[in-house]
Amino acid sequence: MADLANGAGRTVRNEPASGADRAVPNEPASGAGRAVPNEPASGADRAARSEPASGAGRTVRKDVARNRARLLDAADKLVADSGLDLSLNELAKRAGVGVGTVYRHFADKEAVLSALFEHRLDAIADVFRQAQDFDDPIEGLRHVLFTLGEMQAGDRALFQVMASTKSPEQRAMARDRLQPLARELVERAKATGRLRPEFAPTDIPLLLWVSMSVNDYSGGVRPDLWRRYIELALDGFAAQDQPRQRLTVTPLTPQEMEDAIAGWNRP
């Protein structure tokens, strides 16, 4: 998985000096405007923190950057293999920092998820863009489904983080970026005549959801079983005259079935 926090400095905390800049760690006791470093404004671009802050950037302390990186990294991993129910305590522990530090960087859980949002969105959009490079748009479609399915198998949050963001702005953003890509891909694919005309762009997210669900069911026993059902769905979506594709994954054996169910209970 791509490394969220390191690399380009874009994730480094680095705000424009303008306005009510905060980061007041510990004024003695009382005080009116506590002015925590978190977002006080309920405003729009919570996660939009990342811009390089063109002007007047105060120098960023090394440890601050490092901690933020660690936090994002840990959040990324945590969410990837346990879904969206991360606890900020757990996050702190995994990141090797104190809880206080978490709250210095993020107002609350939602803010953490917001920060992960763009990362996922970029990754998904990328896959769609790669699909455009295939000469055969059907291959492009397969690329999207299998690549995103694969990604999702290692990252339960890939879609959840997008589906469950509370900010309508972010949802709109996801829609605006992904919808045209999906539509264009599906149109080209249908133009080949090798796809049933009923296939629709919205079938793509649904199929990916199916991948995820199958993985939830049996991922512990057979991490690639999702492929079977995607291949199947693709055969179902193929035009009448198209030959069946080979199913690359065998069904669960009864024994595996039992193991999968038995494993369901503990998270």
Added chain:
Amino acid sequence: MADLANGAGRTVRNEPASGADRAVPNEPASGAGRAVPNEPASGADRAARSEPASGAGRTVRKDVARNRARLLDAADKLVADSGLDLSLNELAKRAGVGVGTVYRHFADKEAVLSALFEHRLDAIADVFRQAQDFDDPIEGLRHVLFTLGEMQAGDRALFQVMASTKSPEQRAMARDRLQPLARELVERAKATGRLRPEFAPTDIPLLLWVSMSVNDYSGGVRPDLWRRYIELALDGFAAQDQPRQRLTVTPLTPQEMEDAIAGWNRP
């Protein structure tokens, strides 16, 4: 949905008089063997309460029977539309009884779920048995998938209650009853030559799981979208020469897609 608690007296509390019969509501304070009415033994057949207790049955008070019925009924409904995370407080409220009464009838949450287990198992096995009456086993298979899918759309717990029971005995019981039925159905269906040979009995529960998942995704917006993907899978599983079935459900519109996602957040 079938009424779980009323009808035949099989759900009435009614234990053999033998052994350490309990039901001690309130001995003054201390006392060694508190002997609550719940299961003290960690043993096997927790839910097997229901036998008519052939001999020496003490007469059952009307209110006891009524309350137990109410509880089972409420539990059934609660679990059907919110999944397995029922709280026993909530259960009591919905059943119109006090929490104390819940604990008089069931040792804990697990015991409640156990009591619901057989009910679901019976229902599922029934559908498989109905499938045997179809002359065309493929129709039988469709019957199973669509009928159980339908049931599941109105009962989130239909499979969960089976999948998540902590008692291995119950799991074994489910397996022993359902597996042969599924295998026989699939064998007959494949014998027609109209099904891909790759189709396996374990594909059935997986497809039902897919139904459930699709329903989780979009059930609020389109309670029957799951059919689309089952139809699709069936087309994928049809032998090469079989004609495509008509898809009876249109895909989500982009607008519905958004609504579905937006609706995801609150439970």
Added chain:
DNA sequence: GATGAAGCGGATAGTTGATATCCACTTCAG
């Protein structure tokens, strides 16, 4: 129709697992 064992309701104690705060201490940039 009187009686007491059995059952009931629901306040409440206890538990868990999370969020969020505070402040003594550490670290870094200048």
Added chain:
DNA sequence: CTGAAGTGGATATCAACTATCCGCTTCATC
């Protein structure tokens, strides 16, 4: 060296749940 900024983690707080206890009610029985 210094102090502003940042940090860790004990702790307060909260919400939701499980489970208990006991005064009161109901029912089967006589």
